[in-house]
Amino acid sequence: MSPASQVGPRHRSRKYRPARRRFGGSAVWLIIGGAAAAVVASGFAVGAFVIGSFGSTPLQSSAFGAPMPPPGLSYVSAAAQIVGPSTVPAAGGCVASNIGTLTSPTALTNGTNTGICLSTNASGFLTGDTMYALEISFSHLAANATIFEIQIGIDVAPSGHSIAVTSYLETSASIVSQENATFAIDLTESGDTSVVQYGLLVTQL
Numbered sequence: 464m465s466p467a468s469q470v471g472p473r474h475r476s477r478k479y480r481p482a483r484r485r486f487g488g489s490a491v492w493l494i495i496g497g498a499a500a501a502v503v504a505s506g507f508a509v510g511a512f513v514i515g516s517f518g519s520t521p522l523q524s525s526a527f528g529a530p531m532p533p534p535g536l537s538y539v540s541a542a543a544q545i546v547g548p549s550t551v552p553a554a555g556g557c558v559a560s561n562i563g564t565l566t567s568p569t570a571l572t573n574g575t576n577t578g579i580c581l582s583t584n585a586s587g588f589l590t591g592d593t594m595y596a597l598e599i600s601f602s603h604l605a606a607n608a609t610i611f612e613i614q615i616g617i618d619v620a621p622s623g624h625s626i627a628v629t630s631y632l633e634t635s636a637s638i639v640s641q642e643n644a645t646f647a648i649d650l651t652e653s654g655d656t657s658v659v660q661y662g663l664l665v666t667q668l
Contacts (some may be wrong), residue, residue, distance in 0.1 A: 469478075470589070478550055478593070479528055479609060480619050492495040496526050501622035505656065509646070509654045510578065518563070521554075521668045526626070532665040533605070533606070533611070533665065533666075534602030534604045534605055534606065535601055535603065535605025535606070535638070536599065536600070536601060536602075536603040536605055536611075536665060536667075537600045537602065538598075538599055538600075538663070539598070539599060539600050539643065540593070540596075540597070540598050541596070541597045541598075541661060542595070543593055543594070543595050543596075543650075544593070544595075544596055545591060545592070545593060545594075546588045546590055546593070546594050546649070547591075547607060548590070548594040549595075550594070551576045551578045551596070551598075551645045552553050552578030552580060552588055552594075552597075552610065552645070553576075553578070553588075553646070554587065554588055554589060554590040555586075555587040555588070556578055556580070556588055557582065557583050557584060557587055557588050557647070557649065558572055558579035558583060558584065558585065558586070558587045559580070560580050560581075560583050560585055561579060561580055562579055562580070562581065562628060562629075562630040562631070563579075563630055563632060563633075564631055564633040564648050565610070565612075565631050565668075566572040567629070567631075567632065568610050568631035568632055568633040569632050569633070569644075570633050570635070571601065571631075571632055571635055571636065571642040571643075571644060572635055572642055573638055573639050573640065573641075573642050574639070574640050574641070574642065575643070576598070576642075576643040576644055576645055577632075577643065577644050578645050578647060579626060579632075579644055579646045579647065580647065581615065581617070581626055581632055581646050581647060581648040582624075582626070582647075582648045582649045582652065584649060584651060584652050585653070587651075587653070588647075588649050588652070589652070591651075592649050592650070592652060593649075593650045593651045593656075594647045594648060594649045594650060594651075595617065595619075595647065595648050595658045595661070596645050596646065596647040596652055597615070597644075597645070597646045597647075597661060597663060598643055598645040598646075599643065599644055599663070599665065600639045600641050600642070600643045600644075600646070601634050601638060601641060601642050601643070601644075602638065602640075603638050603639060603640065605638055605643065606633055606634060606667065607634055607635065607636055607637055607638055608633065608634060608635070608636045609633065609666065609667060609668070610631055610632070610633050610668045611631070611632045611633075611634070611665055611666065611667055612629060612630075612631055612665070612666045612668055613629070613631070613632065613646070613654050613663055613664070613665050613666075614627075614628075614629050614630075614663065614664040614665075614666075615627070615628055615629070615630060615661075615662070616660075616661065616662045616663075617658060617660075617661045618658070618659040618661070619647055619650060619653070619657065619658055619659065619662040620655060620656070620657045620659050621655065621656065621657075622653055622654040622655050623656075624653040624655060628648065628649060632644055646663075
């Protein structure tokens, strides 16, 4: 999935300035922030990433601070997609959540894009549903067998099913090329039609 991903005949990308958001009652800086216009029948207008700079100790990404990102970490894209057999997550996936915990993080696999389910459906994501997906990538420069904490906030409309969750991932023992994680929320199954704002904060533990 690339920043230019689009669905439908018309597409516009817009950049937005980083904004503060609260997760779990504590103020944090966003590494990535943006907004997206409403999903409409003729196509999507989705927000583009605003890449911030990074903190120093611990290795943590933030919207402000000295440029010192966790090695090998990059932010690939944020976009609306129509769920299908080859999307990540694919149709039928996300029957159960796999966001991971600190004691049992979701394992990434070298050369693979792992779908992380921010919302679930008893039947999995259905073909034709609209989902919003945010992708991050770990290259061969990233720390092997290391846990990363990802705090995620997505504001959706109109139903008010916005989310603020924390996911834990663990890189593989040997990253030869790269391994990706795509965080996805199914807008259709919750009755939503737009993403108003999103943000991620990534910390190497």
